[in-house]
Amino acid sequence: xxxxxxxxxxxxxxxxxxxxxxxxxxxxxxHALRDLLGKWPDPQEGGxxxxxxxxxxxxxxxxxxxxxxxxxxxxxxxxxxxxxLHVEVQDFMAGLPVSDRPRADLGTSxxxxxxxxxxxxxxxxxxxxxxxxxxxxxxxxxAA
Numbered sequence: 001x002x003x004x005x006x007x008x009x010x011x012x013x014x015x016x017x018x019x020x021x022x023x024x025x026x027x028x029x030x031h032a033l034r035d036l037l038g039k040w041p042d043p044q045e046g047g048x049x050x051x052x053x054x055x056x057x058x059x060x061x062x063x064x065x066x067x068x069x070x071x072x073x074x075x076x077x078x079x080x081x082x083x084x085l086h087v088e089v090q091d092f093m094a095g096l097p098v099s100d101r102p103r104a105d106l107g108t109s110x111x112x113x114x115x116x117x118x119x120x121x122x123x124x125x126x127x128x129x130x131x132x133x134x135x136x137x138x139x140x141x142x143a144a
Contacts, residue, residue: 011080012036018063020073029063029076030056033087040080040141054119055085055139061112062089062135069093072132083141092132 014036018025037052059078066074072092079086113135116123120137128134 011038011040013080014076014078016076018067018074018076020071021067022073023064023067025067026060026063030060033059033078036078036080037085040085051085051139051141055087058116058120058137058139059087059089061115062087062137065089065112065135066091070132085139086136087138088134088136090128090132090134092128092130094131095133 014029014032016025016029016032018029033056034052037055040052055078059076063074063076066089070091070093074092075090077088077090116135116137121140123135123137125133125135
C-alpha cells in the first residue's frame with residue numbers, strides 16, 4: 001500500500017457507515033480502531049502506550065456526538081500512515097458543532113469537543129461534499 005503522497009507508510013484504514021442513533025456502534029468503532037492501531041505507535045519509535053487509548057477516546061466522542069446530535073447516521077474513517085493517525089467522522093446534517101466549556105449541571109454531557117481540543121495534536125471541522133460536515137483529528141506517534 002502507498003500513502004496519499006506516494007509514501008510506503010500506510011499501515012491501514014478503517015471505514016464504517018453507522019446507522020442513525022445506533023450507539024452500539026461506539027464500542028464497535030473503538031474495538032475496530034484498536035485492531036487497526038495494533039501496536040501503534042511503536043514505543044521504540046518514540047510512541048507511548050497511551051496514544052491508542054487517546055485515539056479510542058477521541059473517536060468515541062466524535063462518533064457519539066454525530067449519532068446523538070444528527071438524524072442521518074455517520075461515517076467514520078481512520079487512516080494510519082507512518083507516525084500519524086487521522087480520524088474523520090462525517091455526518092449529514094447542516095450546522096457546525098459548538099465547542100463550549102461544559103457546565104456542571106450537564107453531568108457528563110458537553111465534554112467531547114473539549115477533549116478533542118485538549119488531547120488531539122490537530123483537529124478541525126469542514127463542510128462535507130454534499131450535505132453535512134466532517135469533524136477530524138490527528139494524533140502523531142511520539143508527539144507528546
